[in-house]
Amino acid sequence: MLKIDFKDFYDFDKNKYEKNVLEIHDKVEKLKNYNSEYLGWMEYTTKQNDEIDKAIQLGIEFQKFETLVVIGIGGSFLGTKSFYEIFKDRISQQKTKLIFLGNNISGHYLKTVLKKLENKDFAINIISKSGGTLEPAIAFRLVKDLLYKKYGEDAKTRIIVTTDPFKGNLRKSAIDEGYQTLAIPGNIGGRYSIFTTVGFFPLSAAGIDAYEMIEGIRDAKKIFDKRNFDNPAYKYAIARRIACEKDKKIEIFTAYDPTFTYFLEWLKQLFGESEGKDGKGIYPMSVINTRDLHSLGQFIQEGTKDHFETIIWADENNEIIFDELDVDFDGLNDLAGIDIDIINRKAMEGTRIAHKNGNIKNILIELEEISPYSLAYLSYFFMKACSMTCYLLKVDPFNQPGVEDYKKEIKNLLNNL
Ligand code: PA5
Secondary structure (H helix, E strand, O other), X not given: XXXXXXXXXXXXXXXXXXXXXXXXXXXXXXXXXXXXXXXXXXXXXXOOOHHHHHHHHHHXXXXXXXXXXXXXXHHHOHHHHHHHHHHOOOOOOOOOEEEEEOOOOOHHHHHHHHHHHHOOOEXXXXXXXXXXXXXXXXXXXXXXXXXXXXXXXXXXHHEEEEEOOOOOHHXXXXXXXXXEEEEOOOXXXXXXXXXXXXXXXXXXHOOOOHHHHHHHHHHHHHHHOOOOOOXXXXXXXXXXXXXXXXXXXXXXXXXXXXXHHHHHHHHHHHHHHHXXXXXXXXXXEEEEOOHHHHOOHHHHHHOOOOEEEEEEEEOOOOOOOOOOOOOOOOOOHHHOOOOHHHHHHHHHHHHHHHHHHOOOXXXXXXXXXXXXXXXXXXXXXXXXXXXXHHHHHOOOOOOOHHHHHHHHHHHHHHHOX
């Protein structure tokens, strides 16, 4: 299902890493059933699970609304947004449109979205595990106000609260107000939560097949949960550690299709928030080519040499061709009749050769197809690789202590208003 090409990368020293990787694997397998370890994402999705079925059914029910406002930030937003952007125009029948809110505090953005919503038939899904995050809380107040103005008491039936099943302000208010709730399991952190109620409810409302995604996770587990040095997720984790040892401290996630922009944002959060602590880690960034070849391409090719690339690719067949012209004014007649997807592939391959010649290492990850199944499969690969890479680095993949620092400072300033 995934083809991973390390030929333009550093050699792997099996003796150096094998013992360590297998020890970590054994430790994780032992710990994964402990609630305190935040490893719930490894098993939750593929177990018979009433809460997931409830989220999917409720999502399908909410297809009756024109728009669903999905309020959340970080892990409560990026996974859903990434799948939505990739599939909204690929699925045969688009259902409810998703609008994302609560991921910034820009007055202009909020005003614009609220204005748009005035004329829409909409519902709300607020997603916050802690139930106390500033950005979604502000957006919820504002949109809820509009919803009640439009629909009166009926507004209640248009609100789904996705939060911790036992604690938090949001849970309390959902119970007090009588909103329907969906539970985010306590032992799954935000950036690992896409394949829970967090992603499945809104994506089902949008018409994206959640059961196909679950199938993808199921098959991914057969490969990426293997106790084996050649497990591709572990090999990728080792590749990242080798890169770091060679002073390649920046990873550029690269895709050649703009609908992947938010998938790369999700990856940046996954790796950045999991790994970047104790003065360690690889700084994740992203480019969408060929667009960014015309802005950052120069730097990547010839600037400072502290980066490597991880390219995500899938062959497609959109059957877009152009015709030969009588006057070949732009010199493109030689390409007439050739599918644009093939031209895009050649752009990827050519860039790869140029970067290799410029001493920029790369890893190519190829998907067989672009589908909810394959993207879920790929996401699980990255989640497994990310946790292994963090354990190899001796940092906790599941906490984010640094995030608390800026939250505290913002709160201090707001308290003085
Ligand atoms: O990965 C994480 O844990 C974070 O990015 C959170 O998802 C983010 O801060 C949002 O938190 P919450 O869902 O509690 O509102």
